[in-house]
Amino acid sequence: xxxxAKTYVRIMDSISxxxxxxxKFLVLFMIAVLTYNTISRFFFDHPNKWALEITxxxxxxxxxxxxxxxxxxxGQVRMDIFYEKWSAKKKAxxxxxxxxxxxxxxxxxxxxxxxxxxxxxxxxxxxYSAWGPPMAPIKIIVLFGIILMFLQTIAExxxxxxxxxxxxxxxxxxxxxxxxx
Numbered sequence: 001x002x003x004x005a006k007t008y009v010r011i012m013d014s015i016s017x018x019x020x021x022x023x024k025f026l027v028l029f030m031i032a033v034l035t036y037n038t039i040s041r042f043f044f045d046h047p048n049k050w051a052l053e054i055t056x057x058x059x060x061x062x063x064x065x066x067x068x069x070x071x072x073x074x075g076q077v078r079m080d081i082f083y084e085k086w087s088a089k090k091k092a093x094x095x096x097x098x099x100x101x102x103x104x105x106x107x108x109x110x111x112x113x114x115x116x117x118x119x120x121x122x123x124x125x126x127x128y129s130a131w132g133p134p135m136a137p138i139k140i141i142v143l144f145g146i147i148l149m150f151l152q153t154i155a156e157x158x159x160x161x162x163x164x165x166x167x168x169x170x171x172x173x174x175x176x177x178x179x180x181x
Contacts, residue, residue, distance in 0.1 A: 020069025
């Protein structure tokens with residue numbers, strides 16, 4: 001594999017890992033918001049308009065921005081009936097073939113995300129809820145997550161090409177889930 005491709009993979013893997021380590025703490029923030037809302041509602045009879053929606057925003061951010069890290073560690077859902085029994089080369093070839101679907105899907109999401117984000121910024125779009133927060137921040141975060149996943153998908157493609165060509169893959173580091181959590 002050529003040096004710029006290896007450099008790209010190392011950079012993307014590093015970015016995805018670092019972002020994943022930061023994003024995982026959003027779960028704690030979400031738990032804190034839900035706990036605060038529960039205590040406020042049941043003990044003080046003071047429900048919050050914003051708690052459910054902010055929890056949805058946090059959860060969406062967690063899934064979208066953490067997607068690149070999940071892709072890096074191989075944590076996405078697969079039908080492992082056949083895949084798990086295949087050789088590394090056969091898995092890589094299959095992943096290369098399915099790359100076009102991922103690439104197309106993420107490309108469409110990016111186009112829609114840019115359009116939706118631009119609309120939210122241009123017109124000051126707000127949620128239709130009673131709280132009515134601006135939608136631009138969450139749309140920007142989701143778009144960032146999609147772009148990050150798109151870039152990590154390209155890094156995974158480069159790795160798969162090296163594996164399928166049976167090149168030296170000592171430069172590829174795929175962290176284990178246990179190592180990263």
